[in-house]
Amino acid sequence: MESATGFGDPLPVTAGGHYRSALARLVLAYKNHHRTDVGRPLQTALAGALHSAVEGLRHGGETAQILLVPVPAKGASLRRRGYDPLGLLLDGLVRRGELPAGCRPARLVGYRGITVRLGSALAGRGGQQQQKGLGSAQRRANVRLTMTLRRGQxxxxxxxxxxxxxxxxxxxxxxxxxxxxxxAGAEVAGAVVVAATEPPSRAEGM
Structure with a gap:
């Protein structure tokens, strides 16, 4: 499955499945209810999407190494959960040897220590409002310029x-x-997600 996202040129996104029914319930249990025991099927979905994306990149040409850069978890979310859901999924795939050949996780990006959202009605504590409930344009504005390369990377x-x-x-x-x-000079060839859902803007008919 593919979608498009990103500022500027569209970015191809490969998903392990649709965010609905059983897959949606698994994701919610895993992320919001501390059910790390249900992570295995999510790893399987992510692994399948990764292999599909990498196969597409390497079709007709060889890419020696591909860095898998996870979207960083927010500090507040880490403290609340006590674990990084996405990091656990990737670490499990590494341990099981289920990543595509030549791929390795690279935690290169993190949130800035202090986020300033000047002139934004969306600015809340820490300068950023929760994404849930916001429309597509609001989500982009809310997260814009909140991340940077991690120190030393x-x-x-x-x-x-x-x-x-x-x-x-x-x-x-x-x-x-x-x-x-x-x-930072990287070539971002696409994105891979466990599941994809309908953007709020479409659901609202925007």
Missing amino acids: HLVPGAVCLVVDDVLTTGATIAEVTRVLRL
Whole structure:
């Protein structure tokens, strides 16, 4: 499955499935109810999407190494849950040897220590409002310029990256990670998610 997202040029996104029914329930249990025991089927969905995306990239040409850059978890979410859901999924795939050949996770991007949302009615505590309930344009504005390369991290110019996330809604956070990576000189070839849902703007008929 593919969609498009990102600031500027559309970015191809490969999803493990639709965010609905059993898959949606698994994601919610895993992320919101501390059910890390249901992570295995989510790993399977993510692995399938990763292999599909990488096969597409390498069709007709060889890419020596692909960096899998996860969308970072917010500090408040980490403290509330006590774990990084996306990080656990990727770490499990590494341990099981289920990543595509030549791929490795690279936690290159993080949230800025202080976020300032000047002139924004969306600015809440820490300068950023929760994404839930916002429309597509509001989500993009809310997350714009909130991320940067982690301290001490650097990229070889032209490094090929895939952005990895759990659920695609509007693609705002994926777009922000993409912006940071491209500014650092990386080639962002696409994004991979466990599940994709309808963006709010479509659901609202916008």
